[in-house]
Amino acid sequence: MTKTILTVDDSRTMRDMLHLALTEAGFRVVQAVDGLDGLEALDAAQADVIITDINMPRLDGFGFIEGVRKNDRHRATPILVLTTESDTSKKQRARDAGATGWIVKPFNPEKLIDAIRRVAA
Amino acid sequence: MDPLAAIKVTFFQECEEQLAELEGGLLAMEGGDHDPEIVNAVFRAVHSIKGGAGAFSLEDLVRFSHVFETALDLIRSGDIQADQETLKLLLRSADVLADHVRAARDGGSVDEGRSSAMAEALEALASGMGGGGEADTGDGFADFVFNPVTIDMSDAAAPAPDLSIEDLLARVTGEAASTSDVPAETAGDDVTWHIRFYPQVGLYQKANESGLLLRELARLGKVEVRLDASGLPTLQNMNPEDAYLGWSVALSGPTLEEASIREVFEWVEGDCYLDIVREGAAPAAAVAAGTAPAASIDAVGEVDVMALIRAAQAAEVPAAAMTPPTAAPRPAEAPAKVEPTKTREAALDAKAQAAAREASPQTIRVDLERVDRLIDLVGELVINQAMLTQRVAECGLQRASSVAMGLDDLEQLTREIQDSVMAIRAQPVKSVFQRFPRLVREIAAMTGKEVRLIMDGEGTEVDKTVIERLSDPLTHMIRNAIDHGLETPDEREAAGKPREGVVRLAALHRSGRIVIEISDDGRGINRPRVKQIAVDKGLISPETNLSDDEIDNLIFMAGFSTAATVSDISGRGVGMDVVRRSIQSLGGRINISSRPGQGSTFTLSLPLTLAVLDGMVVTVAGQTLVAPLTAIIESLQPKAADVRSLGPNAQVIAIRDTHVPLIDIGRSLGYRTVTPPPTEGVALLVEGEGGSRAALMVDAIQGQRQVVIKSLEANYRPVPGIAAATILGDGRVALILDIDAVMVPKPHEGLGAASAPAAGGFDPAVVPTSLAKVG
Numbered sequence: 001m002t003k004t005i006l007t008v009d010d011s012r013t014m015r016d017m018l019h020l021a022l023t024e025a026g027f028r029v030v031q032a033v034d035g036l037d038g039l040e041a042l043d044a045a046q047a048d049v050i051i052t053d054i055n056m057p058r059l060d061g062f063g064f065i066e067g068v069r070k071n072d073r074h075r076a077t078p079i080l081v082l083t084t085e086s087d088t089s090k091k092q093r094a095r096d097a098g099a100t101g102w103i104v105k106p107f108n109p110e111k112l113i114d115a116i117r118r119v120a121a
Numbered sequence: 122m123d124p125l126a127a128i129k130v131t132f133f134q135e136c137e138e139q140l141a142e143l144e145g146g147l148l149a150m151e152g153g154d155h156d157p158e159i160v161n162a163v164f165r166a167v168h169s170i171k172g173g174a175g176a177f178s179l180e181d182l183v184r185f186s187h188v189f190e191t192a193l194d195l196i197r198s199g200d201i202q203a204d205q206e207t208l209k210l211l212l213r214s215a216d217v218l219a220d221h222v223r224a225a226r227d228g229g230s231v232d233e234g235r236s237s238a239m240a241e242a243l244e245a246l247a248s249g250m251g252g253g254g255e256a257d258t259g260d261g262f263a264d265f266v267f268n269p270v271t272i273d274m275s276d277a278a279a280p281a282p283d284l285s286i287e288d289l290l291a292r293v294t295g296e297a298a299s300t301s302d303v304p305a306e307t308a309g310d311d312v313t314w315h316i317r318f319y320p321q322v323g324l325y326q327k328a329n330e331s332g333l334l335l336r337e338l339a340r341l342g343k344v345e346v347r348l349d350a351s352g353l354p355t356l357q358n359m360n361p362e363d364a365y366l367g368w369s370v371a372l373s374g375p376t377l378e379e380a381s382i383r384e385v386f387e388w389v390e391g392d393c394y395l396d397i398v399r400e401g402a403a404p405a406a407a408v409a410a411g412t413a414p415a416a417s418i419d420a421v422g423e424v425d426v427m428a429l430i431r432a433a434q435a436a437e438v439p440a441a442a443m444t445p446p447t448a449a450p451r452p453a454e455a456p457a458k459v460e461p462t463k464t465r466e467a468a469l470d471a472k473a474q475a476a477a478r479e480a481s482p483q484t485i486r487v488d489l490e491r492v493d494r495l496i497d498l499v500g501e502l503v504i505n506q507a508m509l510t511q512r513v514a515e516c517g518l519q520r521a522s523s524v525a526m527g528l529d530d531l532e533q534l535t536r537e538i539q540d541s542v543m544a545i546r547a548q549p550v551k552s553v554f555q556r557f558p559r560l561v562r563e564i565a566a567m568t569g570k571e572v573r574l575i576m577d578g579e580g581t582e583v584d585k586t587v588i589e590r591l592s593d594p595l596t597h598m599i600r601n602a603i604d605h606g607l608e609t610p611d612e613r614e615a616a617g618k619p620r621e622g623v624v625r626l627a628a629l630h631r632s633g634r635i636v637i638e639i640s641d642d643g644r645g646i647n648r649p650r651v652k653q654i655a656v657d658k659g660l661i662s663p664e665t666n667l668s669d670d671e672i673d674n675l676i677f678m679a680g681f682s683t684a685a686t687v688s689d690i691s692g693r694g695v696g697m698d699v700v701r702r703s704i705q706s707l708g709g710r711i712n713i714s715s716r717p718g719q720g721s722t723f724t725l726s727l728p729l730t731l732a733v734l735d736g737m738v739v740t741v742a743g744q745t746l747v748a749p750l751t752a753i754i755e756s757l758q759p760k761a762a763d764v765r766s767l768g769p770n771a772q773v774i775a776i777r778d779t780h781v782p783l784i785d786i787g788r789s790l791g792y793r794t795v796t797p798p799p800t801e802g803v804a805l806l807v808e809g810e811g812g813s814r815a816a817l818m819v820d821a822i823q824g825q826r827q828v829v830i831k832s833l834e835a836n837y838r839p840v841p842g843i844a845a846a847t848i849l850g851d852g853r854v855a856l857i858l859d860i861d862a863v864m865v866p867k868p869h870e871g872l873g874a875a876s877a878p879a880a881g882g883f884d885p886a887v888v889p890t891s892l893a894k895v896g
Contacts, residue, residue, distance in 0.1 A: 010165070010169070011135060011169045011172060011173060012131050012134075012135050013128060013131050013132040013135050013169075013172075013173040013176070014169075014172060014173065014176075016127075016128040016131055017128055017176055020124050020125070020128065055161075055164065055165045055168050055169075056165070057158075057161075057165065069326070075326075075328075076328050077328060078328040078329070079327075079328065082172075084172075084175075095327065095388075095391075098326060098327050098328075099327060100327050100328045100329050100388060101329070101387075101388035102388070105172055105175055105176070106172070106175035106176045106178075107176075118333060118337055118388070119328065119329065119330070119333060119388075120333075121330060121333060
């Protein structure tokens with residue numbers, strides 16, 4: 001069955017790149033532009049995996065992850081965080097918020113698909 | 122375009138937006154705005170640029186944005202104070218970042234010296250607070266408490282039941298034990314690792330799955346997995362969301378490194394007990410590989426293993442039995458149920474706050490071509506609707522007839538559609554204004570002047586084409602304002618003014634036009650000098666008597682340039698005459714007012730759109746012409762007593778207490794050689810740019826109409842005295858007058874003589890087919 005990925009990123013470039021890589025790999029993609037938008041998209045998206053950026057306006061990635069984990073219907077959805085290699089503290093904060101794993105930017109399609117495989121049954 | 126190239130285009134578009142956001146934010150901070158969201162937005166802008174640049178391997182851009190981002194992050198965290206000095210550095214860095222973006226986009230190069238100097242300054246800023254540029258990185262794991270679960274494995278009386286899932290399954294279902302409990306074969310130079318893995322509840326709370334981790338391990342080599350269910354409490358005592366199971370894995374494969382095993386567990390570090398031992402390396406820690414004693418099986422059998430296993434089978438993942446998707450884990454130590462309504466309220470609250478902070482309307486991006494196509498079509502619709510109205514009128518239908526009333530509605534709708542479509546093309550002038558803070562900084566640095574730029578009305582909207590074509594003239598005028606208008610700080614001080622000069626750029630809507638003012642508080646126009654130059658250059662005769670306003674307006678004359686030597690800044694081979702021409706080509710006017718010692722103000726007035734025009738349709742010598750309504754002050758019937766002749770070809774008319782030139786349009790355009798008596802026609806009192814007035818003689822007024830502008834230059838060729846063309850309701854082409862051009866007294870008589878050699882002047886009947894096709 002086609003898996004659905006919810007991508008949450010305020011950068012159009014990143015959203016487009018994720019969309020391209022994910023659709024080419026056969027995933028269905030739902031996009032959100034920031035944390036709040038992402039929380040609103042949860043029910044409609046019914047995502048199997050969520051990929052989120054950290055630095056976003058209105059509601060950042062940490063807040064978004066906490067929001068998902070507080071949501072009874074979606075708290076068991078794996079969440080992958082887009083982060084940069086050096087940023088250990090952000091990884092840790094994301095984990096504390098409830099992130100499942102992370103994808104280090106700049107990512108390539110392989111890295112992306114690999115990360116999804118690691119969290120999706 | 123391949124998809125990646127398209128994304129790259131998006132990236133550079135987005136960069137421009139981010140750069141604008143960055144500069145805007147930094148300027149707000151410089152202005153004393155301490156809203157943390159501004160700092161966040163500034164950080165995000167650079168962060169986003171870096172992220173995209175990384176994706177496209179734009180290394181120079183990544184490198185510079187990284188240094189920049191690091192400094193901004195420290196400001197965001199409050200480790201660095203954003204004082205004025207720092208903000209100046211950041212603003213200059215933003216300029217360099219913009220250079221990097223453009224270099225990456227256009228394949229150019231940046232000023233390496235400037236870039237590296239700025240990078241060093243940023244690094245110095247970041248390291249100035251002690252921790253160094255990477256202060257916030259690397260310390261992440263310091264406060265990351267590794268909290269191993271204490272499982273008593275040494276208790277010989279109750280050995281851990283080590284059995285494979287298959288084994289367990291087989292026993293429960295009564296089948297023969299699978300072959301998987303045969304120890305993993307170690308062929309050749311295979312390495313075997315023994316991994317003990319005991320998830321804690323946090324692992325499941327973060328939506329990690331033990332089964333998937335085991336599956337990842339299986340990708341590394343041959344695995345033998347044994348389940349340790351000894352931690353399972355009785356059913357009554359079991360919290361379905363807690364973690365009770367553990368696994369022992371024997372993993373073997375060629376050249377298997379510990380690092381690759383650790384990598385599998387990278388995301389669950391701290392959320393499980395993990396023990397990785399190479400076979401034969403540390404016997405004490407190695408997991409006993411012996412088969413589980415029967416007693417353990419019985420112990421496991423105390424709980425309803427059947428149900429667990431079935432659940433596990435159904436989910437294909439053992440861990441899922443503990444954390445079925447419908448009842449995901451919840452911290453055992455914090456069993457308070459989260460109220461969904463509260464969460465929602467919190468989200469709504471946050472949303473309301475965010476909305477208050479930043480009311481960002483929803484937008485879509487549309488290819489400009491599509492919008493222009495739509496505008497073209499609406500233009501055709503307007504013409505068609507006008508034609509239809511005229512045809513219906515010719516049929517002699519009653520005003521109250523349903524057809525006529527329907528047409529009225531259609532007209533109303535057409536106009537609304539037209540307005541709405543025009544609004545699509547409208548953009549805030551911000552997109553051109555936002556370039557100027559940098560420009561001002563650079564010119565200030567080059568001239569050694571202190572300048573503050575104040576911008577007003579950036580949200581004022583005007584057609585995109587107008588905006589695009591405003592950039593050059595405005596740039597030139599701002600250069601002028603600083604270079605020529607403002608004094609040096611010392612001069613200002615001597616004149617009792619603040620050292621810092623002010624340049625103000627303001628936009629506003631006024632009676633259907635956009636007005637842009639560029640003012641400075643500098644020295645003002647040096648009138649004696651301006652007049653002298655005009656005389657020296659032969660632009661005026663020494664005897665000419667000019668008002669202050671007229672002298673000020675001399676600077677717009679072609680060939681006039683006050684700078685003794687062409688300076689780097691203002692003098693780029695363009696003078697104010699070029700500025701005026703480009704404003705005029707937009708259907709605009711430019712005016713200057715100046716007060717010696719107090720500064721000058723340039724006022725531009727432009728149409729909001731270049732696509733339609735409110736016009737007065739007039740008849741001249743049997744031709745239908747359109748005069749732009751904005752230029753017309755009034756129309757009047759000349760009385761013979763008011764008209765005076767000043768020569769064979771020059772007449773003036775007295776309008777109230779002044780005299781203005783009376784110009785026969787028919788003769789100006791070469792339609793006729795003999796001017797009919799003014800009393801038989803109508804005079805349009807018009808005002809040109811610069812405020813000069815004239816009365817244009819036409820034969821009759823047909824009425825006011827909104828007309829769709831069709832460029833003559835694009836479809837035919839420029840015609841002096843004519844600004845553009847349009848198509849009227851009857852399908853005929855009418856020419857739109859260039860008021861300023863027909864007002865200017867020319868040494869030769871009749872513009873038509875120069876422009877259209879054919880006798881009788883320019884004949885609308887011979888317009889090119891591309892113009893006439895609509896009719």
